[in-house]
Amino acid sequence: MTTLVLADHDGTSLSDQTAKVVAAVAKIGFDVHVLVAGSHVGAIASQAAELSGVSKVLVADTPALENNLAEPLTALIVSLRDDYKTFAAAATSVGKSVMPRVAALMDASQISEIIDVVSADTFKRPIYAGNAIQTVQSTDAKIVITVRTASFSPASLGATAAVEDVSTAGLSSDLSTFISDAISENERPELTSAKIIVSGGRGLGSAEKFREVILPVADKLAAAVGASRAAVDSGYAPNDWQVGQTGKVVAPDLYIACGISGAIQHLAGMKDSKIIVAINNDEEAPIFQIADYGLVSDLFVALPELEKEL
Amino acid sequence: MKILVTVKRVIDFNVKVRVAADGSGIDLSNVKMSMNPFDEISIEEALRLKEAGTATEVVVVSVGPAKAEETLRTALAMGADRAILVETDDVVEPLAVAKIVKGVVEQEGPQLIIVGKQAIDDDCNQTGQMLSALLGWSQGTFASKVEIDSERATVTREVDGGLQTIALKLPAVITTDLRLNEPRYASLPNIMKAKKKPLERKSPADFDVDTKARIKVLNTEEPEGRKSGVKVASVAELVEKLKNEAGVL
Ligand SMILES: Cc1cc2nc3c(=O)[nH]c(=O)nc-3n(C[C@H](O)[C@H](O)[C@H](O)COP(=O)(O)OP(=O)(O)OC[C@H]3O[C@@H](n4cnc5c(N)ncnc54)[C@H](O)[C@@H]3O)c2cc1C
Ligand SMILES: Nc1ncnc2c1ncn2[C@@H]1O[C@H](COP(=O)(O)O)[C@@H](O)[C@H]1O
Numbered sequence: 358m359t360t361l362v363l364a365d366h367d368g369t370s371l372s373d374q375t376a377k378v379v380a381a382v383a384k385i386g387f388d389v390h391v392l393v394a395g396s397h398v399g400a401i402a403s404q405a406a407e408l409s410g411v412s413k414v415l416v417a418d419t420p421a422l423e424n425n426l427a428e429p430l431t432a433l434i435v436s437l438r439d440d441y442k443t444f445a446a447a448a449t450s451v452g453k454s455v456m457p458r459v460a461a462l463m464d465a466s467q468i469s470e471i472i473d474v475v476s477a478d479t480f481k482r483p484i485y486a487g488n489a490i491q492t493v494q495s496t497d498a499k500i501v502i503t504v505r506t507a508s509f510s511p512a513s514l515g516a517t518a519a520v521e522d523v524s525t526a527g528l529s530s531d532l533s534t535f536i537s538d539a540i541s542e543n544e545r546p547e548l549t550s551a552k553i554i555v556s557g558g559r560g561l562g563s564a565e566k567f568r569e570v571i572l573p574v575a576d577k578l579a580a581a582v583g584a585s586r587a588a589v590d591s592g593y594a595p596n597d598w599q600v601g602q603t604g605k606v607v608a609p610d611l612y613i614a615c616g617i618s619g620a621i622q623h624l625a626g627m628k629d630s631k632i633i634v635a636i637n638n639d640e641e642a643p644i645f646q647i648a649d650y651g652l653v654s655d656l657f658v659a660l661p662e663l664e665k666e667l
Numbered sequence: 668m669k670i671l672v673t674v675k676r677v678i679d680f681n682v683k684v685r686v687a688a689d690g691s692g693i694d695l696s697n698v699k700m701s702m703n704p705f706d707e708i709s710i711e712e713a714l715r716l717k718e719a720g721t722a723t724e725v726v727v728v729s730v731g732p733a734k735a736e737e738t739l740r741t742a743l744a745m746g747a748d749r750a751i752l753v754e755t756d757d758v759v760e761p762l763a764v765a766k767i768v769k770g771v772v773e774q775e776g777p778q779l780i781i782v783g784k785q786a787i788d789d790d791c792n793q794t795g796q797m798l799s800a801l802l803g804w805s806q807g808t809f810a811s812k813v814e815i816d817s818e819r820a821t822v823t824r825e826v827d828g829g830l831q832t833i834a835l836k837l838p839a840v841i842t843t844d845l846r847l848n849e850p851r852y853a854s855l856p857n858i859m860k861a862k863k864k865p866l867e868r869k870s871p872a873d874f875d876v877d878t879k880a881r882i883k884v885l886n887t888e889e890p891e892g893r894k895s896g897v898k899v900a901s902v903a904e905l906v907e908k909l910k911n912e913a914g915v916l
Binding site for chain 1: 678680683684686693760761762765784785787788789790791792793794796797798799800801804805806807808809811821824825826827828829830831832833834835836844845846880881882883884885886887888889890893895896897898899901902903905906908909913915916
């Protein structure tokens with residue numbers, strides 16, 4: 358039997374989330390094929406073919422698949438249904454938009470955001486903002502999963518899988534059309550793959566202060582920058598920096614939470630980080646309960662000092 | 668244009684969740700239940716479209732136990748016109764919810780369905796997408812801005828890299844993200860009035876939907892806790908510990 362992995366990419370390069378999904382589904386024990394869908398995606402397909410454990414890369418190259426629109430992408434995956442038992446994607450904004458559609462059209466219940474593979478049909482996944490972990494078994498003919506990539510290490514490189522074109526006949530995108538992207542210009546590492554994250558909350562007080570005190574520390578550490586929902590809602594940071602139950606889930610080696618109280622919805626997105634540092638002027642802040650190192654201090658004093666010490 | 672909004676009764680987002688000792692699930696006895704926060708955002712958006720003259724009627728639907736009537740009454744108190752309760756005591760998976768709501772759509776004929784992006788209990792993030800696929804409609808997930816004209820909805824979406832704007836052919840399914848709006852509170856007079864607004868009761872069988880679980884829950888457990896850490900007295904001590912004890916710098 359075979360698993361089909363939907364590759365995650367931005368139209369230019371393969372996201373390293375795909376390597377993590379490949380590593381996750383390798384534990385199922387089936388052959389692994391990767392589907393690269395988009396327009397002019399030959400180079401991305403070559404990157405996918407290098408992932409260890411991948412035996413074949415399918416390429417669907419057509420303008421209708423540009424911009425990762427959910428409807429044509431779903432139709433493409435469903436057209437391949439007979440060849441596969443299991444369908445997997447990273448729980449990214451694309452994976453979350455497409456895979457439930459795929460599942461519904463195959464009359465399967467999707468298993469979202471798996472954090473472990475127990476067997477070919479049994480997985481572990483968090484519920485209630487990570488306050489409980491369920492072990493669940495699919496009873497459906499087709500199994501559709503999304504993978505929480507923070508829980509898996511990426512597959513290594515070194516393979517040379519066959520690359521094959523698949524038919525894109527009849528795929529159209531007349532239901533929804535792309536208008537524009539406002540993708541943040543970001544020189545920093547991706548939140549979901551960064552080794553170090555410096556994260557700011559409502560305690561920062563303004564967008565200017567956020568930039569003034571968080572970014573220099575992040576620069577020194579070559580870190581990604583995260584934010585709480587309160588910081589994003591208040592306009593201190595862009596939406597794609599939100600970490601948490603309904604934002605991004607991260608597990609870096611070091612997470613530095615500054616002016617963040619530690620609501621369960623925030624913890625849901627970062628409590629699997631290896632080392633957590635909390636800087637907060639309220640010694641009762643719940644974030645200290647999960648921090649390896651807590652510093653009770655005004656962040657406007659502590660962060661500039663930290664930048665100098667590094 | 669008629670708008671259908673889905674609402675789910677879930678544990679209140681402020682409640683500390685307890686895992687049942689026997690591994691069977693979450694202990695929900697005597698805990699505060701509320702409307703899923705994303706569904707409040709959905710209702711708010713529908714009401715604003717009605718206030719702007721774009722929508723004519725806002726119908727809310729919930730699949731759940733008899734007590735979900737409370738949640739629907741909250742929606743009516745916010746300003747929705749009518750409610751439909753599809754009553755069942757089963758834990759209904761998103762696929763079955765989508766099938767039931769599809770049945771409601773066939774009866775009601777809305778042009779727009781607004782669904783929360785994610786229920787904060789199961790954290791599935793599936794129902795809206797499944798409903799859209801089963802209906803063969805267009806889909807705009809994770810909306811932070813919605814504009815409607817006669818033929819299409821323009822939706823700005825919160826995606827991993829920032830924002831994406833797409834146009835959806837109507838009818839469409841939209842799922843709501845946190846930044847779409849700030850939901851209103853129901854006023855006391857409106858809470859009173861909501862008691863008299865129409866609420867229709869149905870069952871999954873009325874829509875020929877089998878709610879039997881497709882996913883077997885084998886076990887529910889607490890996540891591994893973190894061992895408690897230490898307080899450091901200064902930035903210098905912090906840096907020293909990160910370098911020499913934790914080895915992350
Ligand atoms: C449906 C739903 C989904 C949600 N999803 C998410 C999510 O994905 N991610 C998320 O983060 N939240 C999420 N939330 C929100 C969450 O419940 C909290 O409201 C939010 O995390 C609080 O952000 P905060 O810690 O920055 O702000 P606050 O709770 O206001 O905390 C600010 C902290 O800063 C400290 N502080 C203030 N000034 C200083 C100073 N000068 N120096 C040092 N410390 C200072 C204060 O002591 C306080 O602890 C969600 C909520 C809901 C209802
Ligand atoms: N039982 C239900 N009744 C009504 N709406 C629901 C139900 N379950 C899920 N939904 C809707 O689907 C959204 C996403 O839920 P989920 O796919 O479970 O994360 C919720 O915000 C609700 O709007």
